[in-house]
Amino acid sequence: MTHKYTTYFKYINIAVDYLILNIAIVIALSIADNISLVKHISELYKLDFLLLNLFWFYCAKLFGLYNNILSRDAMPTMKATLLALVTYYIAIYSLNLAFPFLNLSSTFLIAFHSATSVLMPVWKFYFLAIRRSKRKFWVEYTRIVVLGASRAGIEMSKYLNTNPQLGYKVEGIFDDNAGLNLEDQTHLGDINDCFDFMKKSGISEVYCALPNREVSRIKSLMQEADKQMIRFKMVPDINDFLEQDVYTGKNGKFPILVHRAEPLENKTNEIRKRVFDVVFSLLVIVFVLSWLIPLLGIIIKLNSKGSVFFKQLRSGKDNKPFYCFKFRTMTENADSDTKQTYKGDMRVTKVGAFLRKTSMDELPQFINVLLGDMSVVGPRPHMLKHTEDYSAVIDKYMVRQFLTPGITGWAQVNGFRGETKETELMSKRVEADLWYLENWSFLLDLRIVVLTIWQAVKGNENAY
Numbered sequence: 001m002t003h004k005y006t007t008y009f010k011y012i013n014i015a016v017d018y019l020i021l022n023i024a025i026v027i028a029l030s031i032a033d034n035i036s037l038v039k040h041i042s043e044l045y046k047l048d049f050l051l052l053n054l055f056w057f058y059c060a061k062l063f064g065l066y067n068n069i070l071s072r073d074a075m076p077t078m079k080a081t082l083l084a085l086v087t088y089y090i091a092i093y094s095l096n097l098a099f100p101f102l103n104l105s106s107t108f109l110i111a112f113h114s115a116t117s118v119l120m121p122v123w124k125f126y127f128l129a130i131r132r133s134k135r136k137f138w139v140e141y142t143r144i145v146v147l148g149a150s151r152a153g154i155e156m157s158k159y160l161n162t163n164p165q166l167g168y169k170v171e172g173i174f175d176d177n178a179g180l181n182l183e184d185q186t187h188l189g190d191i192n193d194c195f196d197f198m199k200k201s202g203i204s205e206v207y208c209a210l211p212n213r214e215v216s217r218i219k220s221l222m223q224e225a226d227k228q229m230i231r232f233k234m235v236p237d238i239n240d241f242l243e244q245d246v247y248t249g250k251n252g253k254f255p256i257l258v259h260r261a262e263p264l265e266n267k268t269n270e271i272r273k274r275v276f277d278v279v280f281s282l283l284v285i286v287f288v289l290s291w292l293i294p295l296l297g298i299i300i301k302l303n304s305k306g307s308v309f310f311k312q313l314r315s316g317k318d319n320k321p322f323y324c325f326k327f328r329t330m331t332e333n334a335d336s337d338t339k340q341t342y343k344g345d346m347r348v349t350k351v352g353a354f355l356r357k358t359s360m361d362e363l364p365q366f367i368n369v370l371l372g373d374m375s376v377v378g379p380r381p382h383m384l385k386h387t388e389d390y391s392a393v394i395d396k397y398m399v400r401q402f403l404t405p406g407i408t409g410w411a412q413v414n415g416f417r418g419e420t421k422e423t424e425l426m427s428k429r430v431e432a433d434l435w436y437l438e439n440w441s442f443l444l445d446l447r448i449v450v451l452t453i454w455q456a457v458k459g460n461e462n463a464y
Contacts, residue, residue: 007268010069013127017065020123021056024115025049032108048104052092052112059088071165071252074128081124089113141169144205145198147191147221149175149182152235153209156254157185166252171203191221195228204318205231207256222259227391229319229398233258263440264403272442277376280449281369289363296327296360303351306332309364314381317404322373324381325364329355359456365407377445378406379433380417390426397426400433410436410444413451 025048060066063080096104141164146153153173160168172186174194180187188197194206206225210218218234225232234257249256263269297308310328313321329352330345348356355361368374374381379400382390391397411417411432416425436444 006068006070007266008271010066011268013066013069016123016127017060017120018053018056020119021053021116022049024112024119025052027115028108028112031111032105051095055091055095056084056088059084059091062087070131074132077128078121078124081121085116085120088116141167142205143169143171143201143203144207145171145188145194145203146173146207146209147175147194148209148211149173149177149180149185149187150209150211152254153207154183154185156207156209156235156251158183159252159254163252168251171201191217194221195224195230198230199228204229205233207233207235209235223395226396226399229401231402260399260434261438262402264437269440269442273375273440273445274372276442276445277369280376281366284363284366285370289366292363296355299351300328300349304331304349313384314405315384315387315401316373316381317401319387319398319401321384322368322381324374325367327355327361327364328352329361359452362407369407373404375404375406377408377410377436377448378403379409379436380412380429381405390423390430393423394427394430396434397430400430400437403433403437408448408452409433410448413448413455 063084065080065084092104092109096109144160146157153175157170157173160166160170170185172188173182174188174191174197176190178187188194191210198204198206208218208221210221222232235254247258247261249258264273293308300306300308306328308328310326310330311323312326314324316322329349330347331349333347352361365374366376369376387397387401409432411429414432416429416432
């Protein structure tokens with residue numbers, strides 16, 4: 001599987017490679033044509049810069065120089081670097097012969113190639129050396145178990161444990177046949193015992209290597225994993241699963257099937273989303289809440305007795321509870337932690353009704369976003385009792401807890417907000433949340449934010 005930090009270090013390598021490339025061009029120009037580093041570069045030289053950068057892009061891509069940047073061994077990495085450089089030099093010489101107007105003199109080419117031939121390999125050696133010593137800090141080790149002592153299950157367990165750079169530690173194998181030869185791999189018990197073991201051990205990921213003939217059992221295990229908030233990954237013969245929506249990947253030399261995509265498992269996407277959350281919440285807190293909280297605080301106090309803010313334990317990411325902040329919209333009551341608001345609810349104050357209609361009661365949750373308990377966009381956090389109740393009756397309900405809860409979300413902008421009298425309504429909300437989990441993109445978050453603002457302006461009939 002692609003490591004969480006792979007994209008992050010891929011972009012670092014690309015940025016440094018292009019920095020070295022352009023430094024080499026400047027050095028070569030200063031040597032060949034006596035151009036000062038601060039002297040204006042003519043349009044002709046700007047064209048040289050552009051073409052030399054474009055050709056490196058194609059040569060690097062041709063040999064997959066930036067693929068598997070953390071997990072690929074050192075020798076293949078250096079080989080790809082040298083092949084890309086040789087191809088690059090050949091391409092530049094050919095280009096210069098075909099188009100003499102490019103103004104690439106022999107002195108320039110020699111100086112340029114000398115600089116890149118030294119700087120590029122030195123940088124790659126340096127990166128690989130740093131990677132070797134620091135990879136254990138970059139790799140977030142995930143403890144897993146394997147279901148099924150098939151040849152694939154045993155080989156995968158051995159391979160992952162002998163290749164720690166992949167980021168996995170196999171605790172052992174579950175199989176109903178305790179007498180099998182597991183080749184020094186730990187037998188943890190029968191397959192039916194796996195979820196109790198994972199719950200006690202804090203393991204949240206399982207690889208299933210059961211044979212195809214046990215399709216019904218695999219499906220049952222997959223459903224139970226969703227209920228238990230355990231990521232379920234398969235290493236089966238693909239033939240029995242072609243009718244399902246599965247996503248392929250590799251963990252070293254082994255093909256892996258995952259029954260849902262999770263874009264936010266990529267560390268780069270996670271960082272992008274968090275940066276957006278911090279910037280957006282700071283803007284709201286500084287330019288809106290700084291004056292709105294005192295103003296609404298006075299109005300709420302004048303309208304009814306009680307505190308300005310209402311805080312309630314809600315289910316957060318990985319089902320960890322946190323205190324969610326809101327402007328108080330009800331008279332203080334003993335049912336707030338168990339009973340949903342309904343249409344005509346007498347607990348809602350006059351000011352509270354307006355705040356709910358415009359969604360202004362949710363604004364203090366930007367403090368939760370800044371603290372990291374929430375995101376601007378994500379599944380709405382539910383009361384602890386509702387999480388407990390609905391997880392028992394709605395399939396895949398707990399999967400939504402893989403995400404950081406949000407102030408707004410895909411379910412909310414599609415009308416699934418407010419009171420949920422029927423289980424079917426909550427099921428549709430969960431379905432929308434799971435669609436968001438599998439289809440996240442930064443542009444989707446921006447779209448949801450815009451739609452939320454629009455709905456707040458025009459009002460929502462489900463907000464009461």
